[in-house]
Amino acid sequence: MDFYKQKRFICEITGHSALTFFDALKSETPLSFKEDFYPGENVTVAINGGERLSGTIREKTRFQGFLNQDGTMQPPFQRYFVRLTNQPDREALVDEKHLFRDRKAFTKAMLRSFIKNTVTRDAWTGAPWIVKEHIAVKYRIDTTVPQHLTYASHIAEKKANLAQKKDDTNSISVMNGMVQTLPELRPKSHKSKQEQALGKNQKLREQTHRNESHGTSGAQSNGGSSFINNFNHNFPVIRPPPKASHTPTPPPLKLPAEDLEIPPARNVPHRPPLKHLSQDNPAHAKGTKNVEGNGILMESVGSLLETWNTLNVYCEVYCLDSFTFDDYVEALQFSSEDVECELFVEIHCALLKLLIEDDGSIAVRLPEIPDDDESNEADSSINTSTIPTPEPEAKPKLKFVGRRTTRSSFVKVEVVPLGTHRAAEMLADYDWVERLKKNDFRNGGWEVVVIGVLFQLSLNPKMKDVCESLLAKLAPMDEEPTQETARLQYQKLDINFRTKILQIICMLTIDTKAVRDYMDECSEQMTQLRKVKIEWQRAKRVATEELRQLEEERKILLPDNLPSLTELQTDTTGNAKTTGANVAEDEEEAADSDSEEPRAARSLRGGEHRAANRKRKREQEQEKKEKAEAAAKAPKVSNQFKKILKEIEKRKERIKECEQEITTQDNDLREADCFRTKVLGKDRFHNRYYWFERNGMPYAGLPTSSTASAGYANGCLWVQGPDDLERVGFIDVPDDENRQYQKKFKMTVAERKKLEEGSTSLTNACHWGYYDEPDSLKSLLSWIDIRGVKEVKLHKELLALQERITRYMEARKRYIALNEEKKQQSEEPTIRMSTRTKTYVGATSHRCLAWRNTTALSELGHLHSDPPRPTRRAAKRAELDRETRSGRQGKLPTRQGARYNF
Structure with missing residues (x-):
C-alpha cells in the first residue's frame, strides 16, 4: 500500500499530477466524457465472449430518454456501428460500455505536444494562436488574424483604457485639496522594499504638487466668485478638461518583418549594377542586340549554368577533369575545321557513353521506334480508308519507314517531301546504339549518335518541337544524310543550340543507374x-x-x-649598479687610452691585439657572471x-x-552534398542568389585537373530573376493592393523595384546577371536591408562566404588577365610561322584548348573519344590471325581497296 499512497500518479482526464492512486482514481471517476465516442475513431470492442477486437466507428446513434411503464426514467443512451479491422465484412452494434480507447492515444501530454507542433503565437500577452504555415498549407486553413485580435487593436484598447482612467480621475470632485479615488489593482511588484518605498514617496510628492497646482489654478480661474446653486462655500469646482480625440497609432514594426513592408529608405544608392553574359540582356530595348555580342541569348544562360554545374558536380561519374565556367563557354563557342577542342569533344562523348550499360543495353528510358511492318500496315490502312478520291491541292506527307528497296519508293521519295530533316536516313545503315557500343566517335561518329538520341526523343510529344528544331539544323533536307554532314553541321551550330543539346543529354544521364549509385554513395x-x-x-x-x-x-x-x-x-638595483660600474670602467679605459695616445709610438708589436683580447675576456666573464646572478635570482618553479x-x-x-x-x-x-544546388537566399524583390561552388564540388575545382592552375571554378555570384509565381503575387499585385501600397509608401511595388534596383533589373526567372568584383559584393552587402525576413538570411550567408567569394573572384580576374596577355602576345607577328594556307589556331589564343582529360587517361587508359585499347589477349589473338592470313613468303595479302586507319 505504500506504493499506492505515494504522490506520483496523474489523472488522465485533467492532467493533474502529484496525486496518490486513490486521489487520481477519485478524480477520474465522475468524469464521463471519456465514454463518448465519435465516427472515424479507432477503438477496441469487447464482445460478449470476452474477445477484444480493434475497429473503427462508422456511425453513432443517440437515443433520447423516456419514461417506463413503472414510472422509472430511462436515461439517454447511444449505440455505435463499429467496422471490425480484421473482419471487414462484419460490423458490431454496441454501446459505450463495450468500447475502449487506447490509453496512449488520449492524454494531456499528447495534447500539449500536438499544440506545440501545430500552432504558434507571438511574444506578447494575449496573442492569438496561429496554425503553422506547413499545416495551414496542407489542410488549407486560413491563418488571417481577426482585426480585434491583432497587436494594433490590443495596443489601441490599452491606450483607450488608460485615457478613460485619466478622464475618470479628473471628473471626481476635490475634497480638502485631495483627490478621492479608488485604489488601482495591479499585479505584485518584483521590486525590493527600498525601491517600493522610494516609489511611494515620489508618488506622494507628485500628488501634493498636483493638488496645489489645481487649487491655485481653480481659485485664479474662478476668482472666488464661482458658486453652485448660490451656495456660499469656499471649495472651487474642478471641471474636467475636454476629451481629446485619441487616434490609435500604428504599432511599431516587429523585426524582422516582411521585406516589402519595411518603408523604403531615402537617399540610398541603387543595388550595384549587374553584369550580363548574354547578348540580349534586359537593359537593352526589346528586339535590339549589341553590335559586338557573343551570340549568347538570355534564355541560354540558365542552361549554360545548369550543364556546367552538372558536369562539374558529377565529374567523377562522367570521368572528366573539372573545368572553369569561362573555359566551358569558350569551348561551346569554339569552332574550327583544323583544330579539335578536346574539352568540347570529351564532354559530348562522356555524356553519350553513360547512356549505355556495360552489357550494351540502353541505360535510360527512350520512346520506342515503331517497326517497319507496323508502320507500313498503318500507312496502307490509312491510304485505303481515307483517300478514295484524292484532291490535287492537298500535299500528303510521307513518313520514312526503313530502307528504300524498290524503284517506286525512289519515285515516291522524289515527289513527296520528307519533313524537316533526314535523321532517319542518316541512321538507316548504322544504328546509333551499335555505334555507341563500339565507341565509334571519330570523324563525325559522336555527332551521329547525338542525332540518333534526338531522333528517338522526338517521338515523345513533349520533346518533339525542341528535337525537331535541332534535327533540322543537324540533318537538313538540302544535305546528304552522311556522317560527314553531321560533323560539318555540328561545327556550324551556335552556342545556344549546343547548350540546348547538352542540357537534354545531361537530363537523360541524371536518370541513369551510375548517377543514382553515385548519389547513394x-x-x-x-x-x-x-x-x-x-x-x-x-x-x-x-x-x-x-x-x-x-x-x-x-x-x-x-x-x-x-x-x-x-x-x-x-x-633592478643590481643591474643599475652593474651598468654604472661598467660605464665607469669603460670611461676609465677610454681616458687611459686617450692619455696613452702620445706614447703609443714606442709600443711593442701586437700590443693592440693583446689589449683587445683582454677586453674580450673581461666581457665574457662579466656576461657569465650576470647569467649566474640571473639564474640565482630566478624564482624556483615547482x-x-x-x-x-x-x-x-x-x-x-x-x-x-x-x-x-x-x-x-x-x-x-x-563536397559530398551533390543532390541539389543550394540557393544563398532571396532579396526583397524575390531575386535568387547563387554561388555554385557552395556545395557539390571543390572551391577551385579538382586539384588534379589539367587547368587547376586557374585557381577557381566559377568565380562569380549569380543572380536570377523572380519566379512567375512570386512575381505575380508579390510584385505584379492587383490594383486594389497596389493602391493601398502606394498610399502607404508613396509608390507601387513595381516603382520601388525599378527605383532601388536601377537599370539592371531582372524581370523573370529566365533573366540572369552576375557580380565578379569584390567591391560589388561589398556594395551589395551594404544595400541589403537586414530588417527583412528574407534579406537577413541572405546577408548572413553572404557575410559567411564573403572571404571565399572574394578570393576566387580575384583568382578569376588574374586568370583571365593572364590569358589576355598571352592572347595579345600570340597575335603579334612571328617569324617563320608556316601554316600552309591554313588558319593557325594556337592554344595561347583560346584558353579552352589547354584543357586535357587526364582523369580518363589515368582511369580508362584512353580518351572518351578514342576506342578502348585492346587487351593483351585480344592483341595476341589479332597477331595469330595475322600470321595465319599471311602467305608463304610471310607477306600479308594486298591492302588495295581497304580502309587505311592512321
Missing part, C-alpha cells in the same frame, strides 16, 4: 562524415573542459611561482607547475587539431 559518405565530425566535436569538448580545469589549477599555483617584489627591486603548463600546451594542441579536423569534415560534407 555520397549519402552514405555524408552519414559517415557526420559521425566522424560528432566524434571530433566530442573530443574537442572534452579537451576544452580539461583545459579549463588546468587553467584553474594554474591560477591557484601561480602566486607561489612568481618572483617577489623585493627580488625584482634588487634585480615541478607540479611545470607539469601543468605542459598539459595546458598539450590540450591547446589537441583543441587545435580537433578544430582542423572538424573543418575538414565540414568541407568533405559540403
Whole structure:
C-alpha cells in the first residue's frame, strides 16, 4: 500500500499530477466524457465472449430518454456501428460500455505536444494562436488574424483604457485639496522594499504638487466668485478638461518583418549594377542586340549554368577533369575545321557513353521506334480508308519507314517531301546504339549518335518541337544524310543550340543507374562524415573542459611561482649598479687610452691585439657572471607547475587539431552534398542568389585537373530573376493592393523595384546577371536591408562566404588577365610561322584548348573519344590471325581497296 499512497500518479482526464492512486482514481471517476465516442475513431470492442477486437466507428446513434411503464426514467443512451479491422465484412452494434480507447492515444501530454507542433503565437500577452504555415498549407486553413485580435487593436484598447482612467480621475470632485479615488489593482511588484518605498514617496510628492497646482489654478480661474446653486462655500469646482480625440497609432514594426513592408529608405544608392553574359540582356530595348555580342541569348544562360554545374558536380561519374565556367563557354563557342577542342569533344562523348550499360543495353528510358511492318500496315490502312478520291491541292506527307528497296519508293521519295530533316536516313545503315557500343566517335561518329538520341526523343510529344528544331539544323533536307554532314553541321551550330543539346543529354544521364549509385554513395559518405565530425566535436569538448580545469589549477599555483617584489627591486638595483660600474670602467679605459695616445709610438708589436683580447675576456666573464646572478635570482618553479603548463600546451594542441579536423569534415560534407544546388537566399524583390561552388564540388575545382592552375571554378555570384509565381503575387499585385501600397509608401511595388534596383533589373526567372568584383559584393552587402525576413538570411550567408567569394573572384580576374596577355602576345607577328594556307589556331589564343582529360587517361587508359585499347589477349589473338592470313613468303595479302586507319 505504500506504493499506492505515494504522490506520483496523474489523472488522465485533467492532467493533474502529484496525486496518490486513490486521489487520481477519485478524480477520474465522475468524469464521463471519456465514454463518448465519435465516427472515424479507432477503438477496441469487447464482445460478449470476452474477445477484444480493434475497429473503427462508422456511425453513432443517440437515443433520447423516456419514461417506463413503472414510472422509472430511462436515461439517454447511444449505440455505435463499429467496422471490425480484421473482419471487414462484419460490423458490431454496441454501446459505450463495450468500447475502449487506447490509453496512449488520449492524454494531456499528447495534447500539449500536438499544440506545440501545430500552432504558434507571438511574444506578447494575449496573442492569438496561429496554425503553422506547413499545416495551414496542407489542410488549407486560413491563418488571417481577426482585426480585434491583432497587436494594433490590443495596443489601441490599452491606450483607450488608460485615457478613460485619466478622464475618470479628473471628473471626481476635490475634497480638502485631495483627490478621492479608488485604489488601482495591479499585479505584485518584483521590486525590493527600498525601491517600493522610494516609489511611494515620489508618488506622494507628485500628488501634493498636483493638488496645489489645481487649487491655485481653480481659485485664479474662478476668482472666488464661482458658486453652485448660490451656495456660499469656499471649495472651487474642478471641471474636467475636454476629451481629446485619441487616434490609435500604428504599432511599431516587429523585426524582422516582411521585406516589402519595411518603408523604403531615402537617399540610398541603387543595388550595384549587374553584369550580363548574354547578348540580349534586359537593359537593352526589346528586339535590339549589341553590335559586338557573343551570340549568347538570355534564355541560354540558365542552361549554360545548369550543364556546367552538372558536369562539374558529377565529374567523377562522367570521368572528366573539372573545368572553369569561362573555359566551358569558350569551348561551346569554339569552332574550327583544323583544330579539335578536346574539352568540347570529351564532354559530348562522356555524356553519350553513360547512356549505355556495360552489357550494351540502353541505360535510360527512350520512346520506342515503331517497326517497319507496323508502320507500313498503318500507312496502307490509312491510304485505303481515307483517300478514295484524292484532291490535287492537298500535299500528303510521307513518313520514312526503313530502307528504300524498290524503284517506286525512289519515285515516291522524289515527289513527296520528307519533313524537316533526314535523321532517319542518316541512321538507316548504322544504328546509333551499335555505334555507341563500339565507341565509334571519330570523324563525325559522336555527332551521329547525338542525332540518333534526338531522333528517338522526338517521338515523345513533349520533346518533339525542341528535337525537331535541332534535327533540322543537324540533318537538313538540302544535305546528304552522311556522317560527314553531321560533323560539318555540328561545327556550324551556335552556342545556344549546343547548350540546348547538352542540357537534354545531361537530363537523360541524371536518370541513369551510375548517377543514382553515385548519389547513394555520397549519402552514405555524408552519414559517415557526420559521425566522424560528432566524434571530433566530442573530443574537442572534452579537451576544452580539461583545459579549463588546468587553467584553474594554474591560477591557484601561480602566486607561489612568481618572483617577489623585493627580488625584482634588487634585480633592478643590481643591474643599475652593474651598468654604472661598467660605464665607469669603460670611461676609465677610454681616458687611459686617450692619455696613452702620445706614447703609443714606442709600443711593442701586437700590443693592440693583446689589449683587445683582454677586453674580450673581461666581457665574457662579466656576461657569465650576470647569467649566474640571473639564474640565482630566478624564482624556483615547482615541478607540479611545470607539469601543468605542459598539459595546458598539450590540450591547446589537441583543441587545435580537433578544430582542423572538424573543418575538414565540414568541407568533405559540403563536397559530398551533390543532390541539389543550394540557393544563398532571396532579396526583397524575390531575386535568387547563387554561388555554385557552395556545395557539390571543390572551391577551385579538382586539384588534379589539367587547368587547376586557374585557381577557381566559377568565380562569380549569380543572380536570377523572380519566379512567375512570386512575381505575380508579390510584385505584379492587383490594383486594389497596389493602391493601398502606394498610399502607404508613396509608390507601387513595381516603382520601388525599378527605383532601388536601377537599370539592371531582372524581370523573370529566365533573366540572369552576375557580380565578379569584390567591391560589388561589398556594395551589395551594404544595400541589403537586414530588417527583412528574407534579406537577413541572405546577408548572413553572404557575410559567411564573403572571404571565399572574394578570393576566387580575384583568382578569376588574374586568370583571365593572364590569358589576355598571352592572347595579345600570340597575335603579334612571328617569324617563320608556316601554316600552309591554313588558319593557325594556337592554344595561347583560346584558353579552352589547354584543357586535357587526364582523369580518363589515368582511369580508362584512353580518351572518351578514342576506342578502348585492346587487351593483351585480344592483341595476341589479332597477331595469330595475322600470321595465319599471311602467305608463304610471310607477306600479308594486298591492302588495295581497304580502309587505311592512321
